[in-house]
Each structure stands twice: as structure tokens, then as C-alpha cells.
Amino acid sequence: MVGDVERSPDTKERLIEGTRQLLWDRGYVGTSPTAILRRSGVGQGSMYHHFRGKPDLVLAAERRSAELMQAQIREVFSGEGTGLQRIVAYLLLERDVLRGCSVGRLAGDPEIVADDALREPVRETFGVLRRCLAEAIAEAQAAGELDPGLRPEHTAAALAAVVQGGYALARAEQSTEPFDRAIRGALDLLGVGARDADRAGGPSS
Known part of the structure; x- marks a missing residue:
């Protein structure tokens, strides 16, 4: 579910790597939260559990x-x-x-x-x-x-x-x-x- 929170280290890694690949191919604007969740295969709650928001996640991916x-x-x-x-x-x-x-x-x-x-x-x-x-x-x-x-x-x-x-x-x-x-x-x-x-x-x- 979108609101589910996955707290495992693997979830954080999937978010970072998914964002890294999106930045490489689409740039900052094209790396939307929706695209990040789709690429990493995690729920929205997990993203905001591990990171304060998109800029924080983008910096980790960079x-x-x-x-x-x-x-x-x-x-x-x-x-x-x-x-x-x-x-x-x-x-x-x-x-x-x-x-x-x-x-x-x-x-x-x-x-x-x-x-x-x-x-x-x-x-x-x-x-x-x-x-x-x-x-x-x-x-x-x-x-x-x-x-x-x-x-x-x-x-x-x-x-x-x-x-x-x-x-x-x-x-x-x-x-x-x-x-x-x-x-x-x-x-x-x-x-x-x-x-x-x-x-x-x-x-x-």
C-alpha cells in the first residue's frame, strides 16, 4: 500500500538507487516522488520515513x-x-x-x-x-x-x-x-x- 512504511535498510537502498537512476536519466524535475516510488517499488510512507523529502533523497542519491x-x-x-x-x-x-x-x-x-x-x-x-x-x-x-x-x-x-x-x-x-x-x-x-x-x-x- 502507498501508506505502508518499510523500515529495512534494503528499503532505503532501493530509494537511493532508484532516485540515482532517475536523476541520471531524467534530471531533478523528472525525478518526481511518484517516479521515485514506482522505480524503487516502495510506499510513500517509506520514503518519508527514511528521508525528509525529495531534496534530502536527491542529495543522498547524488x-x-x-x-x-x-x-x-x-x-x-x-x-x-x-x-x-x-x-x-x-x-x-x-x-x-x-x-x-x-x-x-x-x-x-x-x-x-x-x-x-x-x-x-x-x-x-x-x-x-x-x-x-x-x-x-x-x-x-x-x-x-x-x-x-x-x-x-x-x-x-x-x-x-x-x-x-x-x-x-x-x-x-x-x-x-x-x-x-x-x-x-x-x-x-x-x-x-x-x-x-x-x-x-x-x-x-
Whole structure:
């Protein structure tokens, strides 16, 4: 029943994950309480038992997406290989390109960016990405893999923008080709040949 209250931890997780998926696909406005209840399969009473309201639940869902993306970033940049190899591995991660980035899509949502609390997980996540990229770039420069004239912070911001912009181009065309071209262009600018990139990171998708 709609008014039933389910207090189990699993119910809370279903609410968070259902909201996370809706935010990814529909944005804040499209993530209505009715849609959340339908996606998570719980009653209205359960939603308001675990969360104060939609903004509270949305923030929990955003934090979950942010945690997952940050964990993936840290896993790539703490892995084996040289600084340049780790950068290539990040650029060539397997991705659901046409769906876009679960965190990056929130940055284009007016309701999210207008609210400091809701914007914070997005800001924090891209801060982690830029720092990891900048550290890897500096390491690659020290090893003679990249041009010593590059400014790590600026180059890191450019690479992050290539990935996020690639998602937008791909969604506009409803094709992964624009994303792949953007990534290959970034690799060209880094001086990484296609064969070396494939060995380092595998195909992007």
C-alpha cells in the first residue's frame, strides 16, 4: 500500500538507487516522488520515513553517484603503470557513452546548480578527477613522457572537459563516434599513438 512504511535498510537502498537512476536519466524535475516510488517499488510512507523529502533523497542519491565515480577514478589512478599509462587508461575506460556521466549530467541541471548543497557532490567529484589527472601529468612529465611545458592543472582541466564534452557530442548525435573522436584527439595531443593507446587502456565505448 502507498501508506505502508518499510523500515529495512534494503528499503532505503532501493530509494537511493532508484532516485540515482532517475536523476541520471531524467534530471531533478523528472525525478518526481511518484517516479521515485514506482522505480524503487516502495510506499510513500517509506520514503518519508527514511528521508525528509525529495531534496534530502536527491542529495543522498547524488552522493552515491559521486562516491561511485570517485572510487572508479581513484582505482584507475592508483593502478599499475606510468603516469601517462594511467591517464590513457582513464581516457579509454569503458563507458555507457550515450547515457552520459551520472555526475556530469547533474552539472547541467538548473535545479542542482542553483542549490549549494546539491551542487557540492558534483564539484567535489570533478575536483578529485582534476587532482588525480594533474598528479599523473606531473609524474609523466618527470619521467619524460609528456612535454615539460604543459601546466598540469590546466591540462587536467582540459582532459576532464574532453570527456564531458564528448558525452554531450555523442548524445547530440546519438552515436558514440563523436565521443571516440574526442578521446582520440586528446590522445593525439598527448602524443600517444593509437596502437600504444589500445595497449594501455583498451577500446573506449
